[in-house]
Every structure is written in structure tokens, then in C-alpha cells.
Amino acid sequence: MVQSIIFILVSVAALGYAFWQFRQVYLNIQLGKEETVEGPVAERWKNMFLVAMGQKKMFKRIIPAVLHLMLYVAFVFTQIELLEIFIDGIFGVHRFFAEPLGGLYTFIISTIEILSVLAFVATLIFLIRRNILFIPRFNKPEMTGWPKLDANLILIFELILLLCIFTMNGTDEVLQRLDPAHYPDTHLAITGWLGPMIFGGLEQGTLEVLERIGWWGHIIMVFVFLNYLPKSKHLHILLAFPNTWYARLKPKGEMINMPEIMNEVKTMMGLGDPDAPEPDMNAELPEFGANDIFEMSRIDLLGAYSCTECGRCTSVCPANITGKKLSPRKIVMDVRDRSEQVGANIRSGNAEFAKDASQPVSADNYDDGKNLWDFITREEIHACTTCNACVEACPVLINPLEMIMKLRRHEILTEAAGPQDWLPLFNSIENQQRAWSVGTSRTAWAEE
Amino acid sequence: MTVKTMAQFAAENKIPEILFWVGCAGSFDDRAQKVTRAFAEILTSAGIEFAVLGDEEACTGDPARRAGNEFLFQMTALQNIETLNMYGVKKMVTACPHCFNTIKNEYPALGGHYDIVHHTQLLQELIDNGRIKMTGGGEFKGRRITYHDSCYLGRANGIYEAPRDVLQSLDTQLVEMKRSKTNGLCCGAGGAQMWKEDEPGDKRINMERVEEALGTGADVIAVNCPFCLTMMSDGVTAKEGGAMVYDLSELIVGGMAK
Structure with a gap:
């Protein structure tokens, strides 16, 4: 009961502050000039589907593409588990979907676990690429200070988040054997053997505390991520979608025309519309x-x-x-x-x-x-x-x-x-x- | 060589099959003039009745626009559109990808709508439909050729295959550079860089590209753009040789049945 109330309060605060921050980003983008969106809409959806969802352009460089794909797929699938975390948190239940879904639950959560292991490995490799291997594009003058820290923080948050998931699932596996009434069987692919290996032999009380640390740690890291996004390069996980949708469809070689200058030059050359109103000579000089x-x-x-x-x-x-x-x-x-x-x-x-x-x-x-x-x-x-x-x-x-x-x-x-x-x-x-x-x-x- | 202008055709009440847009480089640059002559020779040999604008042609405005000078771009572009529309021009060809891009993609917004192709596209068409016949021999037979994609034909307009198909017809050995097609590296001339000194740096862009081209072991570097032609030729000269730089039309002239 107490946990449910705390959970609801924390969620409302985290989601509320995140919403406020995303609104600032939206308002900042609105500071720019409106641009007419031209070209077939079907093409825009296709770009979003292939480039943002399908990561098409990433595959120009195969190694980072595969590593990034591991993180991406794990992230997308983890959202299913997040749904359960919210239900459990609000109603004070434990693994709400485990019993009704049975074998399917084992399959879904095991898939997430396997993807999480891949994501963990990818994250470690990314940290090595960023900090140990000398990859020129990560070492340009603009990549010192905050941008470098930002990139590392994201990866570290990611590691903490994954460790929390494994702690949560791993301790759960051991608790299932000690207290089957409260901890339904899950038989997960990774923590099914890894959990007992690491946490086996611990006291039930310790395990219960660890399980809660994993559970809360996971959801808190999710909230931290959500509130960190608007200040970080990590915002791309959301904005890649609208950005690929809005991307220009014209040939890359075409520069945007400036009709205000074209019309002035046309008038100057005597090519203008003879019925066009006289230009206001007292108007403030426009900025181009x-x-x-x-x-x-x-x-x-x-x-x-x-x-x-x-x-x-x-x-x-x-x-x-x-x-x-x-x-x-x-x-x-x-x-x-x-x-x-x-x-x-x-x-x-x-x-x-x-x-x-x-x-x-x-x-x-x-x-x-x-x-x-x-x-x-x-x-x-x-x-x-x-x-x-x-x-x-x-x-x-x-x-x-x-x-x-x-x-x-x-x-x-x-x-x-x-x-x-x-x-x-x-x-x-x-x-x-x-x-x-x-x-x-x-x-x-x-x-x- | 005799070429007729649009004005001459108009005086005879005739309309040529196609207008050859020569461009400033093709008109005034010594090296690019050779490309212009080669391409005109191919057109003549294929029996295509073409015209040029001659001194009625003005700069398309590409370098002015990319330098940021929109006023000047509009002035020169609108003047060209006036001339082209006056002659009722519909079909055009040019040996310059910058002129090609500007006329194809940017003139429509200013009221100029033309069916323009780049000369490599027309060359491919002429070879495919047999209007020009390759001897299968020629001076480039069997030689290693590498093809440098210009930014304005390649990325800007997505034309990668037509020039390569043309090269295939020469019975040469085509070797690709690591950075080719969508990943092609610029020669360094675009964006009005041709007219200014480089910003401070370690190296000139054309040297970076020429080193890559020579690295393929090719003894001919094929280009499709008069600016690339200058930059790559300068680079090869600075490297004291190792390869010849030619436009595609020069290679075709050397290998076609006359």
C-alpha cells in the first residue's frame, strides 16, 4: 500500500517534470520559421519507417549499426515489461502477467532478457569505443566537455538500468523456490540459471530487499532517462521519428528558393506582375x-x-x-x-x-x-x-x-x-x- | 567545327533537336573547351541537330547562389529563363553537372521548365540505341579507369549508373575508389570554392581525392564535370603524374566509330 502510494507519487512527479521539459523543447523549436512541407506524404511515412524505425542509414557502417541495433531492439521490447512494472507498482501486485500468460510470459520476458544481455555487451563495447579506442569522429574539438560526458552518462545509465533488471529477475528466480506462494514461476532464459548462481544461498530477507532494489532501481532509471532526454543528445530516440518524417524530399542539389528576392528582381527586370501592389519603401529592410x-x-x-x-x-x-x-x-x-x-x-x-x-x-x-x-x-x-x-x-x-x-x-x-x-x-x-x-x-x- | 546558335535556327524558322548548354567552364576554360568540342563532335557524329545559345547564354548562377548571393542568382537565372522561353526551348543537354542541377532543379521555381539531361545520360542513350557505335578498340581498351562521381551529378541528383554504363562500353577495366557513388568524395570545387582560396587546413581537398584515385592503380581518371576536371588535373600535376584525367565524352570520342 505504502509502496503503491510512493510509486504513484514518484511516477506523477517524473512524468510531469518530463512533460514540462519536452514542452520547452517543443516551444524552442517553434522559435524557428514555419516551413511549408512539400511532396507526397506517403514518401514521408516511408522515410520514417525505413530510416528511423528501420535504421536504414545506420547500416552504411556495419559494426556500429549492429551494436546500435542491439540497444534499439532491447529498448523497444523492454517497453512491454515496463507496462507490467506500472501495473505492479500502482496496484501493489507482483508480476501481474506471469500467471495469466504462463508460458507466453516466460517467452516474452526471456526474449527481453536475451536482448538485454546483447544490449549490455553493446553498451560495454560502446564505452570502449568512446573512451579507449581512438575513433576520430568521437575525438573532434566539439566533442570535449559536456558532449563527451553526455555520451558516457547515457551508456552508464544504460548499464545501471540493465543491472537493475538482472538483479530484479535474478533474485526473483531464487525467491520462487523459497516462497512460491508470492513469487510465481517464471523460468527465465538468463536469470533462470544466472540468478541462483549469483544470489543462491542468500537469506530470504536479503533477497527480498535486493529484489525491491532491482525493481525500484529499474523504474527510477527509466524516469531518470525520461527526464534526462530533453537535455541530451539521447533525445534522438524520440525526435528521429518526426525528423525523418519532416526531412526534405526534394533532390539534394536543389536550394530553397527565396521568392521575396525573386519577385524583387522580377520587378527590377520588368518581369513582375503588373498588377502587384507597389512595394512599401518605408518598410523596415528585410533580413535575408x-x-x-x-x-x-x-x-x-x-x-x-x-x-x-x-x-x-x-x-x-x-x-x-x-x-x-x-x-x-x-x-x-x-x-x-x-x-x-x-x-x-x-x-x-x-x-x-x-x-x-x-x-x-x-x-x-x-x-x-x-x-x-x-x-x-x-x-x-x-x-x-x-x-x-x-x-x-x-x-x-x-x-x-x-x-x-x-x-x-x-x-x-x-x-x-x-x-x-x-x-x-x-x-x-x-x-x-x-x-x-x-x-x-x-x-x-x-x-x- | 561549325555550330549553329538558337538565333540562327530561329532565323531559319527551325527548331533544333536539342539545345547544348555549354556553360562558362565549357566556353572559357581551355581544358573544358576540349570537352565541349568532344561532346559536339559526338552529337554531330550521331546525327543530332543541336544548337547552342552562344553569347546569349549567361552563367546559370550556381556559384553565386551557393556563395549566398541570391540576388545575383535570380538576376542571371531569370535572364536565362527569358532567353530560353523566348526560343521555346524544351530539350537541353549540358556537360556540366552544376548547370544541369540548377536548370533541372532550381529553374522550375523561377518559371523555367525544361527537359534537361546531363551529357553522360545522353551518351548512354546514344550508345544503347546505336546512334553512336563503339569500335570496341580505341586507345583506352583494356586500361584501368577509375570514375570520380561529381557531387552534383551523384548525391545531388542520384545519377551513378549512366556514366558507369558509358565507361563499360569502352571495354576498359573499371576500378572503383573506396569512396564512390553516394559516398563519393568531393573534388573541392563546389559551393563556389573554385573561385576562392582554401580556408586554412592541412591539405587541399583535390589532393586527398587524387591520392585515393591514384591508389586504385588506375591510369585514367574519368570525370563528368569541368570543375572536377580542373581539380583532379591540378592534383595529378602536383603529384607529378601517374594518371590522365578525362571527361567521359573525351573517352567516347576516342573509342567511337567515326
Whole structure:
């Protein structure tokens, strides 16, 4: 009875705080601009099914793909067991499904146990890969400090969670023999022999305490995970689904058109709609491109929050491979960090973040004197060859190139800055309609 | 070689079978001009009546747009669309994957709708339907060739097989680099990098790629893009040789029955 009340209180608190945190992430993503979602919806479901659920892109690299799959499948199946934990916790019963399901119960929980063993092994290998083997993509400058700790914490939480499950099931197996009335037979595949091996010979009282530690430890780790997700790269386990659904379906080579500029140029060239209203000359000059998250699209921000910092993008980036400062992963992480910063500042209600101090701070009334250029240097975005290797590599279909191009557009169009080397190119196209100011006629090649 | 412009066709009240979009590199870069000539020779040999825009052609705007200069892109793109629409152009071919990508994927949003193919696609079609016949010999017979996927034909547009099929027709030995097709490594020129100095780093991107290409033991590096052609040729020169860099149309010209 007491345990049930505690369980309900802890669950409500954990779920409530998690809900509040997920709402913050949602609101932060909403700080971006709305983007029209184009293309067939069936294609979107297919992407989500194959890439998020089916992990299709992971299989470009077989070793991490198999290890990741073990964790993924174990995680998905464990949700079945979680249902029982909730029923047991709320109603103060023990292994609610064991008797009604009988052999099927043994089969389901044994499957989860086998998957959990695989997940345990995979987690250990992941820890070794992260901390002992030198895998270049885990050792880039952006992967020091919190991102490194974050990755390790997730793996450590995972190990604790699995140890709790094995303690719970293992002690249960021994208790079944000592107190069959309270502990129904389960005959589990792993703890059926491992439990007696480790816990056999212990006093019943000790076993009962250990069983409770395992049970509570497991559910508490689940709650810890749930509340840790919104602050962590681990959020990808949820956001990979919407992110793959929302991913652009256009050919990768197509850059998003800017109709506002197209229409202005059309008017300038006398190609515009003659009935179009006169442009308002007194209107505030528009900003083009993005130097902050407000001008990035919500799909960009969703992508930033979906990033699991695996670094596949960076490891295939030609600029990064040849020692340039650009790392697509860092760009994505910076967009996420900036979203977090802006979101927190707006929620603080602090007037120092308001553009107009007489009005309350909000997404529309915001100026903290910072923008994405405080996170990303010009050198980074100037190194991009727009080769789309990062876009192709992302296992959850984030598009770092889109973010880089928006930054470049801001630099050139709004700030009239950018690499000096490009000025002759621009002048040549503008004045001579060609990319180089060389040669005479465009048909000179035929005259030889 | 005589080539006719759209203006000349229009003056005769005629419409050519296809418009050959030459592009800035193909028009003005010495090395790329050879590719243009080779491809024009193939078209002529296949009996295809084609035209060029000549001096009415302007830069598609690819480097301007990717540098971030949308105004300039719109100006040059809209000008091209005006010209193309004026001549009622429907079918086009180009030997530049950047021009191909821009015209195919980006012009429609600006009001330019054309059926454009990359020259490697047309070459494959011409070989398949027998409009050009390979001698089965030619100077590249039996040689080791590696094919470098350009980003704008490959990842940007998903065209990986047509160029490889064309190479098969040459009766050569095609060897793949480790990074190929969807995993192909950029030559370093895209995104308007062609027009600027590299950002500080350890190495130039074209060197990384050329080392990989030479590592296959190939003595010919086949490309489909004038920018890749420059970057790979520069890389090979810096390595003091080891392979020749050719566009696919140059290889076909060498191996076809004339």
C-alpha cells in the first residue's frame, strides 16, 4: 500500500517534470520559421519507417549499426515489461502477467532478457569505443566537455538500468523456490540459471530487499532517462521519428528558393506582375538568410534537437577531412545550443533580453546582443563545398547544409560581407554574364 | 567545327533537336573547351541537330547562389529563363553537372521548365540505341579507369549508373575508389570554392581525392564535370603524374566509330 502510494507519487512527479521539459523543447523549436512541407506524404511515412524505425542509414557502417541495433531492439521490447512494472507498482501486485500468460510470459520476458544481455555487451563495447579506442569522429574539438560526458552518462545509465533488471529477475528466480506462494514461476532464459548462481544461498530477507532494489532501481532509471532526454543528445530516440518524417524530399542539389528576392528582381527586370501592389519603401529592410535561430526553419531546429552527435557527417566532410575548421556536426550542435540559450532567456522573463524594454521579453521582442555568429565562425561556413556528403551521411536525415547556406545567405545579402575572393566572381556574372572575366565569345571553342 | 546558335535556327524558322548548354567552364576554360568540342563532335557524329545559345547564354548562377548571393542568382537565372522561353526551348543537354542541377532543379521555381539531361545520360542513350557505335578498340581498351562521381551529378541528383554504363562500353577495366557513388568524395570545387582560396587546413581537398584515385592503380581518371576536371588535373600535376584525367565524352570520342 505504502509502496503503491510512493510509486504513484514518484511516477506523477517524473512524468510531469518530463512533460514540462519536452514542452520547452517543443516551444524552442517553434522559435524557428514555419516551413511549408512539400511532396507526397506517403514518401514521408516511408522515410520514417525505413530510416528511423528501420535504421536504414545506420547500416552504411556495419559494426556500429549492429551494436546500435542491439540497444534499439532491447529498448523497444523492454517497453512491454515496463507496462507490467506500472501495473505492479500502482496496484501493489507482483508480476501481474506471469500467471495469466504462463508460458507466453516466460517467452516474452526471456526474449527481453536475451536482448538485454546483447544490449549490455553493446553498451560495454560502446564505452570502449568512446573512451579507449581512438575513433576520430568521437575525438573532434566539439566533442570535449559536456558532449563527451553526455555520451558516457547515457551508456552508464544504460548499464545501471540493465543491472537493475538482472538483479530484479535474478533474485526473483531464487525467491520462487523459497516462497512460491508470492513469487510465481517464471523460468527465465538468463536469470533462470544466472540468478541462483549469483544470489543462491542468500537469506530470504536479503533477497527480498535486493529484489525491491532491482525493481525500484529499474523504474527510477527509466524516469531518470525520461527526464534526462530533453537535455541530451539521447533525445534522438524520440525526435528521429518526426525528423525523418519532416526531412526534405526534394533532390539534394536543389536550394530553397527565396521568392521575396525573386519577385524583387522580377520587378527590377520588368518581369513582375503588373498588377502587384507597389512595394512599401518605408518598410523596415528585410533580413535575408539566417544569423540566428529565428530565421532558421522549424525543420532546421527540429534537426538540431534530433542530433545524436555521432559525427558521421563530420567524418565524411571533405573540408573536415582535410583539416579545415568546418564540422557539420558542430554547426548542428551550435544551432541547438543557441536554441536552448534563447529559449531559457525568454522563459526567464528578464527584461535585459527584451528588444523593447517597455514590453515583456518574447520571441518577437528579443535581443540578447548575441546570435549564431557567437557560436559559429565565418571560416567554418566558408569552407563548405556544398557536396551534400553530410546530408547523405546523417542517420536521422538532418540537413546541416541547409543551415550553412542560410548563414552564407545572411552574410552576403544582409551584411554585404563574405570572402573577398568572391567579388570578382560576382562582378563577372553581373557585368559579363559569365563566371570568369576571360575569353571573348562563348563559341570560341568551335573556332579551333 | 561549325555550330549553329538558337538565333540562327530561329532565323531559319527551325527548331533544333536539342539545345547544348555549354556553360562558362565549357566556353572559357581551355581544358573544358576540349570537352565541349568532344561532346559536339559526338552529337554531330550521331546525327543530332543541336544548337547552342552562344553569347546569349549567361552563367546559370550556381556559384553565386551557393556563395549566398541570391540576388545575383535570380538576376542571371531569370535572364536565362527569358532567353530560353523566348526560343521555346524544351530539350537541353549540358556537360556540366552544376548547370544541369540548377536548370533541372532550381529553374522550375523561377518559371523555367525544361527537359534537361546531363551529357553522360545522353551518351548512354546514344550508345544503347546505336546512334553512336563503339569500335570496341580505341586507345583506352583494356586500361584501368577509375570514375570520380561529381557531387552534383551523384548525391545531388542520384545519377551513378549512366556514366558507369558509358565507361563499360569502352571495354576498359573499371576500378572503383573506396569512396564512390553516394559516398563519393568531393573534388573541392563546389559551393563556389573554385573561385576562392582554401580556408586554412592541412591539405587541399583535390589532393586527398587524387591520392585515393591514384591508389586504385588506375591510369585514367574519368570525370563528368569541368570543375572536377580542373581539380583532379591540378592534383595529378602536383603529384607529378601517374594518371590522365578525362571527361567521359573525351573517352567516347576516342573509342567511337567515326
